[in-house]
Structure formats: C-alpha cells, structure tokens
Amino acid sequence: MLNQETIDIIKSTVPVLEQHGTDITKAFYKRMFKMHPELKNVFNQTNQKKNRQQEALANVVYHAAKHIDELHTLAGVVEGIAHKHRSIGIRPDQYPIVGENLLAAIKEVLGEAATDEIINAWAEAYGELAKIFIGEENALREGIKERGGWDDYKPFIVARKVPESEVITSFYLKPQDGRPLPTYSPGQYLSVRVQPTEQANTQIRQYSLSDAYSPEYYRISVKREAGREGLPDGIVSTYLHHEIQEGDCVWVSAPAGEFTLNLESKKPIVLISGGVGLTPLTSMAKTWKQQGAIQNLTWIHAAINGSVHALKEEMRTLDKENDTFKCYTVYERPTEEDRENKAFDKEGYIDLLWLKQVLDTKEAEFYFCGPEPFMKAIYNCLLKWGVQESSIHFEFFGPSMALEEEVTA
CATH class of the missing domain: 1.10.490.10 (Globins)
Known part of the structure; x- marks a missing residue:
C-alpha cells in the first residue's frame, strides 16, 4: 500500500x-x-x-x-x-x-x-x-x-484458407499436436506470431475469433490492410493473405480478451459492426445460436458495399433459421449489383433516427466494433438515446482510445 x-x-x-x-x-x-x-x-x-x-x-x-x-x-x-x-x-x-x-x-x-x-x-x-x-x-x-490451454505460443497448421470478400480472408487453424482446443468466450481474440519475409523481427498481431467454438479448429478472418497515412500495407495481414498457404504453420497464443458476449443477461442483444469489426460479433451471433440462447438478437452491419461485406451468407443463414434473430445491412456506397439484388436496408450511415426505427427498445445490451470513426459515431448515438453506460460494450482493434472523453466533449 x-x-x-x-x-x-x-x-x-x-x-x-x-x-x-x-x-x-x-x-x-x-x-x-x-x-x-x-x-x-x-x-x-x-x-x-x-x-x-x-x-x-x-x-x-x-x-x-x-x-x-x-x-x-x-x-x-x-x-x-x-x-x-x-x-x-x-x-x-x-x-x-x-x-x-x-x-x-x-x-x-x-x-x-x-x-x-x-x-x-x-x-x-x-x-x-x-x-x-x-x-x-x-x-x-x-x-x-x-481449461486445457497453453502458455506462450504453440504451432497451428492452416487447414483452410477461404476468401470471404475482396479484402477479408478466413483462416481455419488446427493445432499441430492434434489436441482438442480449449473453449473461449465469443468476442475474444488470438495473438498470431509470424516472421514475414524481409522483416528483421517477428511480428505479433491480434485477430478476433470469428466462429462459434469448435474443439477441432479456431477461425480468424483477416482484413488485408492497405497502406495509408504515409505507411506501407499492413505487414502481417499482407503476409497472411499473400504468402501463408494451406498447410503452412503459424504460432498462436491461447484466446484472450474481455470484450465478450454475456448470455446471462436477459436483455435483448444488439450487435453493431463496421467493416472487419464484424469478426468478433460473428462469433457472438453464432455462439448465441449454438447455445440456444433465449434473448432476441439484432445484428446491424455497415460496409462500403457488398464487395467488401464478408461472411454475409452466415449472417443471412442465421436470419433465415431463427425467428428471434433480425439482421440489417447498411452500405455507404452500394454498387448497382447491390441495388439490383436489394442487398441492403439503408444507404449511407447508421444514425440515431434510423436506429430508433429498427430497434424495439434501448433497454438492450449493445456490442459494437469497427473503425475508430464508426466507433465514435455509434457510441455517441447510444449516449444521446440514453442507453445505460453499463449496457454499452465495445472493443478497439489496436491500442484503446478515449472514446468517452472525445465524443462527449
């Protein structure tokens, strides 16, 4: 003391x-x-x-x-x-x-x-x-x-590599030793350690688990990060997309993270994702289905358009198979194909007026994840609506920023 x-x-x-x-x-x-x-x-x-x-x-x-x-x-x-x-x-x-x-x-x-x-x-x-x-x-x-996990890192084999959109690819990772994998909470992430070509140091990045639990594999869905703000393309995401192939080995630490779905709460669940922020929420939605949860669940996803909307078929399958599940899609700049297929529910951005129209109540547990501007916008909407702070749950990809202070100033 x-x-x-x-x-x-x-x-x-x-x-x-x-x-x-x-x-x-x-x-x-x-x-x-x-x-x-x-x-x-x-x-x-x-x-x-x-x-x-x-x-x-x-x-x-x-x-x-x-x-x-x-x-x-x-x-x-x-x-x-x-x-x-x-x-x-x-x-x-x-x-x-x-x-x-x-x-x-x-x-x-x-x-x-x-x-x-x-x-x-x-x-x-x-x-x-x-x-x-x-x-x-x-x-x-x-x-x-x-829980049967491990300390530090252990080798995993890339069993499958599946393109999900123009920029996101899923990697199905199986432990090299073949042992059953420990459970994890939906919303958690893995740390993946690799040695990209021409890099002097090993590189570690965190990627959200994007599936419901299976003892046989972990799935991550990785966005290939394009360079911006004078920086080159993402070192690890580019390496995973372009160089890592099925059968290759990566080193992985056991699941971690406190941004997790609470199925003990009886309140309805609202998931709001932007871009690759859908990965932890996909795990949440599929776990909700896997465990036969009783809460109503609404999932709202925002993307630029359908070409970069990953895992949308999994979202639609949940919608078709569950009466207590609703999904909405918001495209910032929909393509002609998106329009022809009626693939979205709103054009532009998520705003408070529209949220009030599609959600039955603000008395829900809200989980959201996405790019920083998206996070600030959603957080601000929820505060203006009067959602209780204790019912607002979010995660940044990368070091945490002061959302609360910045949006309420």
Whole structure:
C-alpha cells in the first residue's frame, strides 16, 4: 500500500502528465527499444510508427496518477491490458525493464522538474501497479491452463484458407499436436506470431475469433490492410493473405480478451459492426445460436458495399433459421449489383433516427466494433438515446482510445 505522502506527490504530477504524457511515453519506448532491441519482437512496431501505443500508454499513466488512491476504479483498464500482455507473451521479469526505462524517460522529459522526491514516489507507485498487473496476468495464465490451454505460443497448421470478400480472408487453424482446443468466450481474440519475409523481427498481431467454438479448429478472418497515412500495407495481414498457404504453420497464443458476449443477461442483444469489426460479433451471433440462447438478437452491419461485406451468407443463414434473430445491412456506397439484388436496408450511415426505427427498445445490451470513426459515431448515438453506460460494450482493434472523453466533449 502506498502511504499518503507518496499518493500526494503522484497526484501533484497529474497536470504535468496531462501536458507531457505523450512526450514521456515516446521517450520511454525509444529508450527501451534501444536498450532492449529484443522487445521489438513483442511490441507492434506499426502502432509505434503511428504513435498509437505511445498515446495509449500516456492515457494509462495519466489515469493511474489521477486515481492512485483508488486503483480499484481502473479494474476494467487493468483487465484489458492484462489480457493483451498475457496474449502477446509479456513476462513478470520484463516489468523491471519497463519501470527502469519509464523513470528514465520522466527524468529526460521533465529535466530538473523531476526531483528525486517525484522519481522515488513514481518508482514506488510503479512497483504497486506492476504487482497488480503481474497478479492479473498470472491468474489469466492459470485460468487458461485449467481449461486445457497453453502458455506462450504453440504451432497451428492452416487447414483452410477461404476468401470471404475482396479484402477479408478466413483462416481455419488446427493445432499441430492434434489436441482438442480449449473453449473461449465469443468476442475474444488470438495473438498470431509470424516472421514475414524481409522483416528483421517477428511480428505479433491480434485477430478476433470469428466462429462459434469448435474443439477441432479456431477461425480468424483477416482484413488485408492497405497502406495509408504515409505507411506501407499492413505487414502481417499482407503476409497472411499473400504468402501463408494451406498447410503452412503459424504460432498462436491461447484466446484472450474481455470484450465478450454475456448470455446471462436477459436483455435483448444488439450487435453493431463496421467493416472487419464484424469478426468478433460473428462469433457472438453464432455462439448465441449454438447455445440456444433465449434473448432476441439484432445484428446491424455497415460496409462500403457488398464487395467488401464478408461472411454475409452466415449472417443471412442465421436470419433465415431463427425467428428471434433480425439482421440489417447498411452500405455507404452500394454498387448497382447491390441495388439490383436489394442487398441492403439503408444507404449511407447508421444514425440515431434510423436506429430508433429498427430497434424495439434501448433497454438492450449493445456490442459494437469497427473503425475508430464508426466507433465514435455509434457510441455517441447510444449516449444521446440514453442507453445505460453499463449496457454499452465495445472493443478497439489496436491500442484503446478515449472514446468517452472525445465524443462527449
């Protein structure tokens, strides 16, 4: 437990972290990768180039300082990060490395303002935070083992590779050892580790499981990421699409993630997806069917048009076979073929007025996932409608962003 003096010192640094937090985390990652280049095999270097990881860490450090006297309020944040750490293979013995470089980065950025008193207080606070994360991650490892899972990574064979749209392909992964796979919660993801051609470091990416549970295989559905914002095409997604073939081996960690479908709630379920954000929601919808759940389920999917709408036949099959399932499709720019086939329910974007027309009630459990602008728009719609915060569930692909603060400002 931290004493009151340490808590007061940490809280006094909140305004500084608000102003210089991202500068500190940029210096931290630069320093850590220089001192420990082997960690480039663990951390997503694309997120580093986009500064997304630096911003996400700065946000965590800021909120940890702000709530240092009530760390229990960060439970949700801790859970999400712990799942990611366990999934990519962060180990307890790496926490001192992080602490050493974080404190050095604070000194580097703040200069003389980073007094010995402040550095010592942050060293103590970091030690407490590290204990919390290590404890949570160890508990997750034990839970995986109890369900017949594995620690670290194990080899999987690509049993099938199925194109789902112009940009999304599904990979059916079977364990090389042939053992039955542990169960997972719908909405969870896998970490996939590969060594793409001409890459100096191994690359790890998270991909949502996109099917209901089977003891024989896991399925992920991967979007081939086109380069934008001055960045090249997605390293791993391009490698999986173009180079990995049926029969090849990839290394996979056990399922992880806290964005999961709660079938214990009696409320109706509403799934809202944008683009490749449909992957975890496909797992949710198919699990709902597999388990014979009693809640009504409505699935709304938004895509540019039918050519990039993946897994739509699975969605339509659920619609045909279940009286308590409804699906709606929104195309931003439908093709002539989409129009001829009457393949969509709305042109343009999902908005609150239309949501109120197609949904019977706002008293439901809402799950949504998709690109960042889509996420902000849906979140804002739900808040304006008066949906309870406790009934709003979402996941970002990549480091978490502050949805709540940005859309309600």
